[in-house]
Each structure stands twice: as C-alpha cells, then as structure tokens.
Amino acid sequence: MAKATAMSAIGVASMVVAWVLLRVFDLVPEASLPWPTEVAAAFPRLFRDDGFRQGMLDTLGAWLLAVAITSVVGVAVGLLVSTTPGLTRPSAVAVNAFRSIPATALIPLAILVFGLGTSMKVAVAVYAVFWPVLINTVYGVVSTEPMRLDAARSLQWPWWRRQVFVILPSALPSIVTGLRLAVGTSLVVVISAELLGARSGVGTVLVAYQQALAPEVVYAGTIVVGLFGLALYTLMVQAEARFITWVPRNG
Amino acid sequence: MELRVEAVSKVYGSGADARQALAPTSLTLEENEFVSIVGPSGCGKSTLLMMMAGLLEPTSGTVWLDGEQITGPSRGLAVVFQDYSRSLFPWMTVGRNLSMATAATKLPKAVVAERVEHALTSVGLEGSASLYPWEMSGGMQQRVAIARALVVEPKVMLMDEPLAAVDAQTRADLEDLVLAVRKEYEVTVAFVTHDIDEAVYLGDRVVVLQANPGRIRAEVDVPLERPRDQVRTKIDPLFAQLRAEVFGMVMRPGSPGPGGAPRAHAPSGSPGR
C-alpha cells in the first residue's frame, strides 16, 4: 500500500517536473500556462468564491438529475425492448441512428427550446447517455446464458421468477457498465452546456475566469472538477464491486 | 547433438513461501534419442522441460547443448507446447505462423517458403498454409504446432504434453506422426506426458519423476524394436511388462515397481532412493 502510494507520487511528481520544465524553458507563453505555484495559490481564491461553490452545486444537481432520469427510463425501455422478440434488432438500428448526433451539437437547439436553465443541461445530458444505457441494457438481457434459462424453465419457474432471478442478475453487470459510462459522459455534456452559455454552473464560472484573464484560477478549477469526477467514478466502481459479486472481473 | 542437464533445480518464490519444484536433477539426452518424461502432476516435469528450453532460468545447475551452455531460447531447440490454441497465433495464417519461427534466422524468403511447405507436408497438411488455425480441428492445429517446431530444423525438439488436448483416435495418429517426423528430421526428442502407454510406446528411454519435491525416481530403457506399431508393439509382452513397471512407479511412489526393477537403475546425480 505504502509502495503503491510512493509509486503514484513518483508519477505525479514527474508530471509536475514536466510542467515546471515547460515554464523554465518558456516553451509556452506564461499567459496560457502559469507556474504550478501560482495555480496552487489560486485554490483558496477559488474556494472563497461563492459563485464557484454555487456553480459546483448547480452542475452536480443537473448531473445527478440527468443520471437519475436516464437510469430509470433508459433501463426500463431497454428491458422492454429486449424482452419483446422482434423489437431488439430494429431498436438497435434506431439507437445507432440517433446516437450518431453528438449531444453537444444539440446544445444550441436545447437553448432555444429550454432556455438557459437547468432543464436545458439535463435535456442534453439525458440525450447523450440515454442511448449507451439503453444499448447496454439490451445487450445484458440478450446475452443471458441460454442454458440458465433452460434450467429455470425445467424447474417450471413462472415468467416473473425467471425475469427476477435469471435475466436481471445476468443483465445487471452490463447495465452497470452502461451507467458507469453515463456518469462520466453526462458530466462532460453538462459542463459543455455551461461553457456555451447556461446561466450558472462550474463551466460558466471557468469561462468567466478565462475572460477575466486569470488562467491560474481556470487551471485550479479544472483540477477541482477532475477530482470530483474521479471521486464519482471511484464511488461508482466501488458500488459495482460491492453489489455485483457474482461476476468474475479481470484485474 | 547431445543435451545435458546438470544438477538443475528450481525453487519458486522466496523466504517462507519458497517451494522447491524440482530438486537438483541430472539427465542426458544422447544424439537422436527419444526420451519420454512421465510423472504424477506436480512432479516438475514441465518445469524441467522449460528449463531445458531456456525459457525458465534454473535456480541452480546448468543445461548444455552440445557443450554450449543454454541461457535462453536457442536456435537448435524447438518447443511444442501443450495447448495449441494458446501457442499458435490465431490472427495469422498457418503459413505465417510457421514462418514466424524463422524470424530470428536470416534465411532468404524462398528458403523459408520451401521449408514451410516441406514441414507442412511432413505433418500431412500440404497446401494448407493459407488457412487460419481456427478453421482446423484440434488435431490439425497440433500438427501445425509440430510443423512450426520443424521449420527451423532443430537439433532437439522439446514437447510438453503435446497430445493432452486431443481425442484418443487423433492421439494415436499423432503419436505415429511424432515418430515419423523424428525419423525424417533426425531430431533428438524430450517428450513430457502423463500417459504411461504413450511414454513407453514412443520412447527409447522413460524417465520417471516423482513429486514433492520433483526429482527423478528412475530411468527405464525401452528396448522395443522400431518401427513401432500401434497394434503390434502394444501386444508385445515386453510392452506390457515395461508399462506395468512404469505404472507402478508413477502410481505408488516409494514402493519398488512390480517384478523388481531389472532395467530400472538409480539415475546418476539424483539424490536418494
């Protein structure tokens, strides 16, 4: 454990050294890449800023809402589509068509329709992650080991019992994979929407600091957002490891 | 070409976890000899073979190929692994799999192509260079693996339970194939197996290993006449006697084989017994 920490410290340290070297040899203009010390000094300023804290809360709120909506609707539609024979392939084709539009392209439209509030961010984020959640759910159900279904049938289990005790457990790992992708992507999309002109959010704050020519705060803010993303991802992976114990995982 | 194993041992792990897989062991393969190595699971027979191949570094001792020390994979040695599906490369055609074996040599392309076709012919797969391994049956894939070993025209062929994964009928065919290519290519063979019949049927000599730690229990000469034949050789009373002898040593370590051990002699350099 101590060794792992030391090793990762070496990795982080080498990145900081590379950063300092970029500065020392002035390979990038100082206006675009401040010294690491300046960025470190910007953290307190950032945390004192009410706008940043409020923006962070707004972003997380929109993100949480998007993930919640997608996990309910996406999984439900996925289960419906995959347990209805004859609907699986056509919906795969339809999903492929709709998900080909990167959600970010729809932001201008969403602004027209929903305005600059939270609902706009949520709408775009849901569009972005609905398809991967849906398709992973379908895949999970479709790839249920047929032998297990046969076994359940030979035990004369009723329909609902087969769904709950055979199909759902087999599909769950794949569903969770879809949700994990959704967690990351929806945050990207929410912040994208904020960059383009939501009324509030961490992206809005970062743009404001960039326009106020305070790059060190932009860097500090980006690092904070990254740490948040990392925390969310870790939480998700741990929940997965905790609740899905019947699937062997590699590594 | 003579392969000499001199007091070679292998310890896995270190400190309190250390486990001796093979006690110091010595063994000599004479030029053109066919030596079968049998033993119960965990007796270190694969470990011994991997050290002979230079793929595993011995904890102590040395392997000599014709007076030169083996420190890594060597051109004169070719290995046939147990699991063909994990040793052939499924993303390459059979022909590319075979020519891969000559990558380290500076042979001209034409020579390689000719050797590839020759090796495939020797294993009865002429004209299948453009197929992919997964288009073939298991037995055919193991033939490809054998052909791949032959392409470099090795002096010594080391075979690690090469027939363990194929069905009985195919297995008999492949046993005879191994004997045929050995004769054609005049190659020295070390053949690890857990099948006693196979060991006796193929070998000029059977080396019996025992476990915990792995060491040589006995060496049994096999004076059965060649060429061997699946039916004629196996009804020879001598075959039955040798088989029973080896069987006794593998199955009941510690007690002498049935009927004493007239041909079994304590191996040189191995401690105990």
Place this chain on the structure above:
Amino acid sequence: MADLRANQAEMLIDDAVLGAGRSRARTVGGAVALRVRRVVASTWLLAVLLLGWQLYATWRPSVFFPPLDEVMTRFREDWLSGPATRLFLSEQFFDAAVPSLGRLARGWGLAVVVGIACGVLMGRSRFIARAYSPTMRFWMAVPNAALLPIAVQIFGVRDSMNVFLIFVGAVGLIIVNTADGVAGVDEAWIRSAHSMQVPTSKLYLQVIIPAAMPAIMTGLRVSIGIGLILMIISELYATTSGLGYQVTLYQQQFRYIGMWSTFVLIAVIGLLLNGALGIVERRVLRWQRRSGLGAF
C-alpha cells in the same frame, strides 16, 4: 477500466446494422426476398419514428421543430447540390464539413498513434503502470469539455485548439484500453514467441499488439465518439469554420431548418465513422470471433 462489455454492446449494434442485409438462402430470388425481409425487419422502427416526426411536426408546426421533408429538402440543397465530379458535395460541404473532419482526423489520428504507443509501454512495464495509473485515472476523470477554456488559453482560436482538445479527449481512453489489453495478453503466446526467438520488433507488432487488439478496438470506438463530441463542442465554443460553427451561424440567423439539416449531416458522418470502424473491427478481430479467444 477497459469496458469490454461496452464494446460487446457495440457489436450488438454492428450485428443488427451490418448483418441486416446478410442471408444464407440458396436461390437468387429467395436470397433477394429474404434480404428485403431482413432489412425491413430491422429498420421498420426507425422508419416509424421518422414518420412520427413528420406527422407531429406538420400537426403542431413550430419553428424549432420543422417537418422531416422540409429538413431533407434543405439537406439536399445545403450539402448535396454540387456537381457530379465532386460526388455531388456542395461548396458549403467543403467549407464546413471538411475543416471539421480534418480536425477530427488530425486529433484522433495523433491520439491513436500516441495512445497505442504509451498504452503498450504501460501494459508491458509494471513500473510505468504503477507510477502513472493514478495520474491516468485523474486525467480520464477530468470532464474533457472543462479543458476548453484552457485550450483556448493556450492555442487561441485556431485549428490547433480543436485538434488539441480532440487529442486530449481521445488519447486517455486509447492508452487505458491498450494498457489493459497488453497487460492481459496470454502469457502462453509470449512464451511461444520467446521460444522461437522472435525479434523484439516482431514480438510487439505481430504478437502483442494483435493479441491486445480486442481491447485496443474498444478504445478506438469509444474515443471516436468522444472525439466527435469534442469536435462539435470546440467548434460551437470558438471557431470561424466547421460544422459546429455552421450550427451556431444558422441559430443566430434564425434559420432553424438549416440547423436541422446540419444535424442530419452530423448524424450521417457519425454513422459512417461508426460503420467504418465496425467493419474494420470485424475484419481485424475475425480470429477472435471465430476462435472464441482473445486478450480476455
């Protein structure tokens, strides 16, 4: 972090889309009939949804949500009105789509080369893997779009800004997936190559990378999706050309049908890219599907 399962889900789509026209009927007539039936069986839902769009938009007219036929007419005028010698592609296509695709090609192409190289390094060296996987995990967790202000800060409003953002978004995914794939390559293959004294360059190019290809393909697929998202967002945020810019332009001029026709073009490009990658993957990973083997 390699989401193999996500990629298997992708393959499900491929099977549905690419396999739609495939059939095993013996007679030619039977084959055609079967083929038509299969295509219909897998595309009717899309047709119904598009028809629903058309009917709803004519029933409840709205400037933001024009009917499909108007959008498609506009699509043809906007993008496909060029001469046959230029594949019917219009002037506007060359002004808007080509710069976008050029940025994507440069950013993603660079990410593929750098990502596979770094990933192989990480997958083969335990030291590098241990030292850099926490950094990588952090890197991947930074929502890429949040780097836009920084990218503009560093590069200004130039092509290199878009290329940089696409590269940064794609490279992490490719590194992580490649590293996972390489670390998971069956030791038996490597030992087998060692026993044949395969030279190092061949060991990497012909054994390790092909064996890790299933995971690498996963990285390529996921990263092209992210690349598209970032291409558009960076063009919406600040540029003077490209598809994203075109969307903004139409929006500011209140020409919403034009905006929709751009969406359709973006979707078509996305479909073509995904389809092309799917075909490449089927070809490259044929051995894996057929032999049931792989890095996992």
